[in-house]
Amino acid sequence: MVWALLALHVVGIVASVAFGRRSIHLGLRLAAIAPAATGVWALMGLARRSDPVVYELVWVEALDLVLRFRTDSVALLMAVIVSGVGALVFVYATGYFGRDAEGGGRFAGSLLAFSGSMLGLVLADSIWTLFIFWELTSVTSFLLVGHKNSKPEVLLAARRALMITGGGGLALLAGLLVLGRAAETTILTELAPVDGAAGTAAAILILVAVATKSAQVPFHVWLPGAMAAPTPVSAYLHSATMVKAGVLLMALVGGAFVDVGAWKILGLSLGIVSMLWGGIGALRQVDAKLILAWGTVSQLGLLVMLLALGTGKAVFAAMSMLVAHALFKATLFLVIGEVDVRTGTRQIRELGNLYRTMPVATASAVLAGVSMAGAPPLLGFTSKEAAIEAALGVTGTEGTIAVAAVSVGAVLTVAYTVRFLWGTFGPGPDTTVTDRRLAMTIPAAFLALTGVFGFIALGMVNTVVGRAATELNEKSSVYELLRWPGLKTAFVISMSVLVLGVGLGALLIRRPDGDAPDAVGAGIADRGLDGVLALARTTTGRLQHGSLPVYVATMALVASLASIPFFTDVSVGHLEWWDHPLQMVFAVTIALTALAGAFVRSRLGAALTLGAVGIAVSGLFIAQGAPDLALTQLLIETIVVVGFVTGLGHLNREFPSIAHTWRNVRLGVSAAGGIAVVVGLASASAAPSGVAPVEALAKEAVDVGGGNNIVNVILTDMRALDTMGEVVVLAVVALGIAALATSPNASEDTPSEEAST
Amino acid sequence: MIATRSPIVRLGIQAASPLALLAGLYLLFAGHNQPGGGFAAGLVFGAVVALRTVTGLPTPLDPNTLIAAGVTVICLTAVAPLLGGNELLDQQVISFNVPLLGKVKSGSALPFDIGVTAVVVGMIMALLDGLGAPRLAKASQPTYPLSSTINPKN
Numbered sequence: 064m065v066w067a068l069l070a071l072h073v074v075g076i077v078a079s080v081a082f083g084r085r086s087i088h089l090g091l092r093l094a095a096i097a098p099a100a101t102g103v104w105a106l107m108g109l110a111r112r113s114d115p116v117v118y119e120l121v122w123v124e125a126l127d128l129v130l131r132f133r134t135d136s137v138a139l140l141m142a143v144i145v146s147g148v149g150a151l152v153f154v155y156a157t158g159y160f161g162r163d164a165e166g167g168g169r170f171a172g173s174l175l176a177f178s179g180s181m182l183g184l185v186l187a188d189s190i191w192t193l194f195i196f197w198e199l200t201s202v203t204s205f206l207l208v209g210h211k212n213s214k215p216e217v218l219l220a221a222r223r224a225l226m227i228t229g230g231g232g233l234a235l236l237a238g239l240l241v242l243g244r245a246a247e248t249t250i251l252t253e254l255a256p257v258d259g260a261a262g263t264a265a266a267i268l269i270l271v272a273v274a275t276k277s278a279q280v281p282f283h284v285w286l287p288g289a290m291a292a293p294t295p296v297s298a299y300l301h302s303a304t305m306v307k308a309g310v311l312l313m314a315l316v317g318g319a320f321v322d323v324g325a326w327k328i329l330g331l332s333l334g335i336v337s338m339l340w341g342g343i344g345a346l347r348q349v350d351a352k353l354i355l356a357w358g359t360v361s362q363l364g365l366l367v368m369l370l371a372l373g374t375g376k377a378v379f380a381a382m383s384m385l386v387a388h389a390l391f392k393a394t395l396f397l398v399i400g401e402v403d404v405r406t407g408t409r410q411i412r413e414l415g416n417l418y419r420t421m422p423v424a425t426a427s428a429v430l431a432g433v434s435m436a437g438a439p440p441l442l443g444f445t446s447k448e449a450a451i452e453a454a455l456g457v458t459g460t461e462g463t464i465a466v467a468a469v470s471v472g473a474v475l476t477v478a479y480t481v482r483f484l485w486g487t488f489g490p491g492p493d494t495t496v497t498d499r500r501l502a503m504t505i506p507a508a509f510l511a512l513t514g515v516f517g518f519i520a521l522g523m524v525n526t527v528v529g530r531a532a533t534e535l536n537e538k539s540s541v542y543e544l545l546r547w548p549g550l551k552t553a554f555v556i557s558m559s560v561l562v563l564g565v566g567l568g569a570l571l572i573r574r575p576d577g578d579a580p581d582a583v584g585a586g587i588a589d590r591g592l593d594g595v596l597a598l599a600r601t602t603t604g605r606l607q608h609g610s611l612p613v614y615v616a617t618m619a620l621v622a623s624l625a626s627i628p629f630f631t632d633v634s635v636g637h638l639e640w641w642d643h644p645l646q647m648v649f650a651v652t653i654a655l656t657a658l659a660g661a662f663v664r665s666r667l668g669a670a671l672t673l674g675a676v677g678i679a680v681s682g683l684f685i686a687q688g689a690p691d692l693a694l695t696q697l698l699i700e701t702i703v704v705v706g707f708v709t710g711l712g713h714l715n716r717e718f719p720s721i722a723h724t725w726r727n728v729r730l731g732v733s734a735a736g737g738i739a740v741v742v743g744l745a746s747a748s749a750a751p752s753g754v755a756p757v758e759a760l761a762k763e764a765v766d767v768g769g770g771n772n773i774v775n776v777i778l779t780d781m782r783a784l785d786t787m788g789e790v791v792v793l794a795v796v797a798l799g800i801a802a803l804a805t806s807p808n809a810s811e812d813t814p815s816e817e818a819s820t
Numbered sequence: 821m822i823a824t825r826s827p828i829v830r831l832g833i834q835a836a837s838p839l840a841l842l843a844g845l846y847l848l849f850a851g852h853n854q855p856g857g858g859f860a861a862g863l864v865f866g867a868v869v870a871l872r873t874v875t876g877l878p879t880p881l882d883p884n885t886l887i888a889a890g891v892t893v894i895c896l897t898a899v900a901p902l903l904g905g906n907e908l909l910d911q912q913v914i915s916f917n918v919p920l921l922g923k924v925k926s927g928s929a930l931p932f933d934i935g936v937t938a939v940v941v942g943m944i945m946a947l948l949d950g951l952g953a954p955r956l957a958k959a960s961q962p963t964y965p966l967s968s969t970i971n972p973k974n
Contacts, residue, residue, distance in 0.1 A: 264944035480843075558968040663916075691855040702944060705870040769913035769927050770852035776859065778936075779929035783898070783909040786932075790894055790939045792886045796944035801860035801884070 065186060066130045068104060072179030074099045080172035087167025088157045093155035094175040102146035103184060108139045109527055117188060127249055135186035135252070136530040140382075141185035142310060144389045148176040148303040151506035155397055156295040158502030159404060167576045170210055177203035181304045185311060190239045193312070197235060197276070200305050201228040207300060208292040219283075219589070220288035226592045227285045235312075238268030246319055250463075254319040262319075266326035269316060270333065277309030277363045279337040284585040287344075287356045294400025295544025297352065302359055302392035307385060310363060313370045321373060330371025331461070335468040337364030342475025346482065346571055347750045349400050351409045354483045355392065357787065358435070358476065362388050365472055369453060372465060375538025376456045380449035381523070382532040383544055387434060387446040391514050393429035397507035398424045402487060404503065407495045411482070425506050426487045428509035434514040436480040437473060438561055442517035442524065445544035451553040459632025470556055477564020478571065485572050521546055557708065566568060590677075624780050626739035632746035645686040649803045651681040663731075664717050670707035674700050691774045833871045840868045848937055849930070858933030862940025871944055873953045883945035890938030897932045 071401040075097040083090020115135035122128040132138075139720075151764075153174070160167070180199035187193035202225075209221030209764040240506035242265040243249045257265065273279065278286035286306070290297055300306070313330070320326035341361030369381035401424050402417065403409050430441065437447030451473075517524050525543040532539035539742045548554050640645050653676055660672035677700035684693035720819050768776030778786050826926040844864035851857030869879050901910035 083901040243956060365963045449836075691857070691860075694855050694862065695860050700858060700872060701867050702863060705867070705874065706947055706951060708872075709874060710951045713952065761951060766850075768911055768929065770929065771853060771857065772853050772857065775851045775857040775929070777857060778859070779932045780850075780909075783911075783932065786936065787894055787898055787909070790936055791891060793939050793943045794891050797887050797943045800950035804952070 064104060064135065064696065066120075067099045068097070070098060070185065072175060072182065076172050076175050078180070079166040079175055083168030083171040085167075086162070087160050087164045087171065090167050090171035091153050091157050091160075093175075094171045094178075095150050096185060097175060098149035098153065098178050098182075102143060102150055105139045105142035105146060108134055108464040108747055109136065109143065112530070126736050127189075127191065129189055130192050131189035131250065132186040132192065133252060134181070134186065134535050135730065136527065137314070137382075138186045138188075139309075139324035139535050140386070140527055140531045141307075142182060143387065144307075145178065145181045145185055145229045145304050148299060148389060148393050148510070149181075151510060152295045152299040152393075152397075152580060155298070155400070155503055156293075157401055158500040158504075159293065159295050161280055167818075169206075170293070171683045173203055173206040173210075174299070177207060177300065177305070177570045181308070184308055188251050189241055190251060193315075194232075194236060194239055195249065196590060197272075197308060197312075198232050200228075200308060201225060201232055201276075202287075203301050204228070204296075209276045209292055210296070210409050211291070214291075219290040220285070220291040221299040222356060223585070223588060223592065224285040226291045227275050227282055231272040231282065234275070235272035238265045238272060241265040241268065242316065242319060244531035247347060251315050254316060256322050258322040262323040263325045266320050266323045267329060268451055269312065270326065271330050271365065273313050274333050275309070276312075277306050277367065279309075279333045279364060280340045280360070281369060283337060283360045286360055286693065287353055287404070288585060290352050291355050294352070294396060297356070298393045298400065300397035301356065302396050303389040306359060306363055307389065307777070307784075309700040310366045310381070310385060314378065317373055317378070318321060320747075327371050327373065330367055331465070334368025334371055335464070336471075337361065337469060338472040339364070339367060339420040339475065342472055343477060343478035346567075351402070351411050351414070351483060352396070354411075354479055355395055355399060358479055359392060359800065362392070362435075362794065365450060366468065368465065368468065372453065372457055372461075373536070374453065375532075375536050375540075376542055377450070377453040379529065379532040379539040379542040380446065380453040380517065380534040381537070382448070382539075383442075383528045384446040386516070386524070386528060386656050387442045387517070389432040390435040390510055390517070391441075391443055394427055394510040394514070395435070397503065398511065399430070399487070400501040401500065401507065404500065407496045407628075408494070411486030412661075413492065414487050414494050415489070416493055417488040417496070421494040421495070421499075423508055427504075427507045427802055428488060429484060430511040430514055432480045432484045436561065436564065437557060438477075440515075440518050440546070441512045442521075444557075445518065445521065445546065448548050448553055448557055449544055451556050452548075455553060463712045466556075470560055472566045473557065473560040474567060477561055478568035481565055481568025482572050483532050485568070516547065541617075575615045612729075616729065619732050619736045623723060623735035626742045629742050631741055633750055634749045637749045640743060643686050646683060649679050649683040649686060653683070666711050666714060666716060666718060667708065669718070670704060670711065674704040674706070677703070691772065759791060830875045830877065833875050834877060837868050837872065838913060838929075839878075840864060843934075844868070844937075848933060851933060852927070857886055859938030859940060861933070862937040863946075865937065865941045866944030869941060870948055873948050879945065881941075881945070883942040883949060886938045886942030886945065890935040892935075893931055893938065894935035897928050897935065900928065933951075 079090040079094035084094055112561055114132050115138075118130075118132040118134075119299040122130070148362070153171075156170075160170070164170075180196050180203055180552065183191060183196035184200060187196055193516075205221050209218055211217045241261050242254070242257065245265060246254045247262040248254060251738060271282075275282040277730060289301055292300070298582040319327075338361050341359070341364055343355035345354045345361060362384075366381050369377040369384065399409060402414065402421070405421065406414060406417075408414065420660060425669050432611050434441035434443030439445050451466070452468055453461065454469045456462075457465050461713050521544055529543060532542075641650075655674050656675040656679060660669050660676065663669050663672060677696060679694040681696035681700065684690075684696060757773075760777070763781070764770055764773045764776040768780040770776045770780075841864075844861045846863060847856035848858060851860065872879050899908045901907060901912060904912075906912075911927055911929060913963035
């Protein structure tokens, strides 16, 4: 079923690109089919509570190149979020984009490609499958963030997002390699706890990856910038799905790091700092969408912190928070997109009285906002309660810090929620509002209502979230979300948080000064990225200098160095002068013509002497009794000489004179090459590997291949796949030559007169 | 190009072409049991094409067509055994009686070799095109009639 769904995504991508070119709405509707089907499938899987199924596609077993998916509760729950929100976002996008929007096929196709990648990521059960889809989400999100590709600031934001998440991908690759080696498995659900230096290294590398993907301080700078993306993208990627990938990864591999101190300390610091800094950032913004983006940094920080704590209670709280956050944050993004489209601004100081002009959107936003603030009676409240409970459950200094951090973070959350809601929808200057767009209002309202529904049907949420959390940490099974937790410490804390937060928010509703601060450190990040690109250019320039003689000399030298280990195997006693005197004749001819080739001044002479060398080599083959080889060699030499002579028409007749040093270098490289070949052959002949396989091959050639020419049977039958590959390589080379020959540069260099006369 | 100035070379190559093509065909068909094979045959054909190109003689085929055809034939030969339930690239040997020749044995190695030949020839043609051989040959074409080009100053 997973294969069918992934295939459906691929088909959908093709269809939406093809049809979206003409009509973006048609493209988006076609694209919505795959996530909708996946969402229904995942929901049914959750409802049926069937046993997890593993889907495996082995490509190269020895290299562990396996696509492996698993449909356990965590995977299905994430799939419901990814595909459910995805389908809604596609519907929403038909309202967001006008009928004649540019690049419709590109947008619909990239968004569906992202959706498919994200689906693969959440279902992955092998660390390599996870890695592949992780990288795919980075690439597709780059395309989506940079959708309005005519604006330089959009491109800058897209590049920043790609460089940071891409860099995190490298850390992830290294981390997974270390983890896979230390845990002795690449299957995510079977990871055993690791420890020691390897464990610490893997923990740090994976946390770096988590921090880049889930926008944790100091890697968070890409997320506010990515708000340059169309709002459907922000709602989907930057609230519900992609930024959750890091958190999901943490949840999946967390079990392997229970004994690693660095995992907990680093994770807690990342989470706490991000939670607080994100909250402060949200309070400083005057753009409603940026408030949400900074809020996401803060919420993700809370999730990272909970998962770093790693207790059963914390994992449970994190999973429920993850679901609640996806629902309310996506709603808020969808609403703010509608506000943006219908009023033309997202600045909270320019917006006013929307509660009168956009009542449905306001209602959705308020429902989602209340859930975000963690106030009853919504799903967000129960999750926030669980998070505080989890922090309270930790003993010692760690516990005190966790409780303090969660409480302060929650106060900030309430404050920016109040600011966001009041600033956008509350009283203020009257804003002109254009016609309503149902395609935008309905998905947002639907998502907002899920938060209410989740609170009413809390039993269902408990089952689903509980099962998922238990798969991650079996101690989670005893916890559940409560509608009315009773007058306990956690409840007292969350009520005080609400009061303090509303007060703080009310104070800061309209920031007096008008500047909208960019992400602190964004400039540093951009300079860093510029530096990396400049470094790449410099290194490439140094290594790929374009000088053919230097390339050849480098390759020959490296190849010669490879012969060093064989020096000890050489034994002079084994060497014989010849098997047949004729060999000596050819050998002397080869040596003489080769020497002549080295000394001759004219290019034509060099080509001809090289041809002579080749023909003498084919003579050597005949003396050895290999007519096939000799024939091929002879033919090759003929063609090569013709080719050389033709090519020489472009060049001067004689070789240019060369500097003394360079001449010596070339002599040295040649000498090294010669010595390497002699050593290689001498050591090989000193230690023959046993009986030559000719007899067996000759028999097999007749029996299997039906031919007496062993070489030909090997080429066309036994190793036919290799031959096929070589033929394809030849074809590609020919295409490359054709491309070079027809490029503008080539057509200009007409043969010089002196060379052709 | 020295060769194109000489009518003897031109005529010689023109006369030798059919013979060389025959030799190539022989290598192609004999290759399964005797020295030769698709690659060697391709080189012989390639040599003919190369010599004709540098002397400005016409070459009837286009390299891209040859390469495309060759790769197609090889891929078809590769997947054909799958239809019969055999493995990819499995060798199918057939033998049949031909009047006058007697029993003839052949197999799927033959179309495979033909594909190799086509790609090798195409490759050589592309290489010559890339080196600008046809243009060079044209630039130094003798003016018609041939006899007028026998000119010591050139």
